Amino acid sequence: MDSRKRKLTVAAKHTCYILLMLLGYVLQTTPGLFTLWGIKPIWVVPLAVVISAYEGEYIGALYGMLAGLFWELAAGRIIGSFSVMMILLCFLTGVSIALYLRRTVLNLSLLSGFCLLLIGSADFVFSYWLQGYGAVSGVYFRQVLPTVIYSGACTFINVWLVKRIHAKFVYEDA
Amino acid sequence: MRDFFHTVKFKVLMALVVVLAGVMTYAAANGRLTAAPQELLGAIAVPFQKMATAITNKSEAFVNKYISIDKVMDENEALKKEISEMRAKMTDYDAMKAENEQLRKAWGILEENPSYEVVNANVIGRDPLEKYYSFTIDKGTRHGIKVKDCVIGSNGIVGRVIEVGPNYAKVSTILDPSVSIGAIVSRTRDNGLIGGDAELALDKKCTMTLLARDTLAAPGDRITTTGLGGVFPKNLIVGTVEEILPETSGTSMYAVIEPIEDIESIKMVMVITDFDQ
Numbered sequence: 001m002d003s004r005k006r007k008l009t010v011a012a013k014h015t016c017y018i019l020l021m022l023l024g025y026v027l028q029t030t031p032g033l034f035t036l037w038g039i040k041p042i043w044v045v046p047l048a049v050v051i052s053a054y055e056g057e058y059i060g061a062l063y064g065m066l067a068g069l070f071w072e073l074a075a076g077r078i079i080g081s082f083s084v085m086m087i088l089l090c091f092l093t094g095v096s097i098a099l100y101l102r103r104t105v106l107n108l109s110l111l112s113g114f115c116l117l118l119i120g121s122a123d124f125v126f127s128y129w130l131q132g133y134g135a136v137s138g139v140y141f142r143q144v145l146p147t148v149i150y151s152g153a154c155t156f157i158n159v160w161l162v163k164r165i166h167a168k169f170v171y172e173d174a
Numbered sequence: 175m176r177d178f179f180h181t182v183k184f185k186v187l188m189a190l191v192v193v194l195a196g197v198m199t200y201a202a203a204n205g206r207l208t209a210a211p212q213e214l215l216g217a218i219a220v221p222f223q224k225m226a227t228a229i230t231n232k233s234e235a236f237v238n239k240y241i242s243i244d245k246v247m248d249e250n251e252a253l254k255k256e257i258s259e260m261r262a263k264m265t266d267y268d269a270m271k272a273e274n275e276q277l278r279k280a281w282g283i284l285e286e287n288p289s290y291e292v293v294n295a296n297v298i299g300r301d302p303l304e305k306y307y308s309f310t311i312d313k314g315t316r317h318g319i320k321v322k323d324c325v326i327g328s329n330g331i332v333g334r335v336i337e338v339g340p341n342y343a344k345v346s347t348i349l350d351p352s353v354s355i356g357a358i359v360s361r362t363r364d365n366g367l368i369g370g371d372a373e374l375a376l377d378k379k380c381t382m383t384l385l386a387r388d389t390l391a392a393p394g395d396r397i398t399t400t401g402l403g404g405v406f407p408k409n410l411i412v413g414t415v416e417e418i419l420p421e422t423s424g425t426s427m428y429a430v431i432e433p434i435e436d437i438e439s440i441k442m443v444m445v446i447t448d449f450d451q
Binding site: 135 | 310337375
């Protein structure tokens with residue numbers, strides 16, 4: 001009975017996380033929503049980073065993969081290009097929080113921003129710079145960097161949501 | 175921590191990385207963006223995106239009534255001024271109309287083609303890192319849309335379909351440097367190629383290259399498609415010339431084009447699924 005209750009609790013928690021990821025994808029791609037001076041925040045990556053901070057490196061890596069798949073679909077990138085990076089980064093985030101860092105809003109915001117900066121920079125190199133288009137630095141400074149900063153600043157919302165879900169679905173042995 | 179690298183979980187993660195890398199290589203080699211997992215994700219997410227877009231559009235319309243009143247008043251004054259200028263030009267209208275009719279017959283310009291088969295679609299997704307203002311629409315293969323179908327707005331050309339799923343499609347706009355459209359300056363009949371520029375795309379502009387050094391094209395001239403290549407129908411409006419500049423090679427000129435459609439904010443488009451070439 002306890003085992004069954006435990007499984008149900010875990011299933012409910014992950015259902016909430018997946019629905020939250022879907023919500024993040026919808027919010028990220030809805031035209032005009034949360035747009036400031038033409039810049040929109042990315043929701044799925046900070047969400048995956050925060051989940052890995054609360055649930056550990058393995059679960060975090062899996063949610064990182066899911067976030068990467070959603071982001072590839074939204075941004076029109078080749079499947080796997082973001083997912084592979086997200087698996088690695090969320091795994092490292094989980095390890096960092098477990099061993100070195102405290103789970104504070106500031107740390108998670110900085111980690112999210114760092115992950116977005118790495119992925120955004122890699123994407124810029126492969127999608128613009130290596131394509132040989134002239135004068136592409138404007139794309140990096142006017143689109144990529146502002147998006148990273150805006151997304152990192154919005155991480156506190158993801159922290160609040162994941163913290164509540166994590167606390168709500170804690171199973172304690174009798 | 176070291177023990178984790180010997181666990182089944184770590185091996186599962188490595189297997190996932192290898193599978194994703196393999197799928198990525200396959201997709202890249204076949205010129206595709208997505209594979210079956212993403213098409214499934216897309217099919218699941220599209221209804222939520224449509225709902226969120228509808229709610230956002232309604233909210234935006236409601237709020238804009240109150241926050242844009244100053245803009246509306248300024249626009250009203252500008253329109254009044256424009257009307258009075260247009261009244262002054264009306265005396266030349268009849269003469270220009272007659273000349274235009276003669277030119278149309280002389281050059282054989284076709285009227286708007288009634289043979290287009292179109293599918294109406296709504297823009298439901300724009301990612302923050304989307305390249306060149308590309309977007310996702312809420313129609314796909316189930317509605318007859320195919321890759322490379324031309325996408326237009328109510329005024330002119332917007333782009334073309336680059337990826338399609340059962341109930342969604344991704345559209346690449348004319349601001350994308352990889353897009354190449356045969357075009358012509360309506361007034362001077364100069365031919366050129368419409369394409370994107372990474373820097374100009376940030377200002378929502380594109381270029382028309384391969385203009386002759388002695389081109390007579392000037393700012394304000396209208397650009398239309400030639401239909402060459404068979405992807406884009408003929409006589410679709412692309413935009414207007416903003417300025418003419420020399421190419422770096424010095425052997426030709428290029429024009430900076432302001433697209434006729436508002437690429438960044440367009441909400442409804444039409445996909446031309448078939449037309450007479």
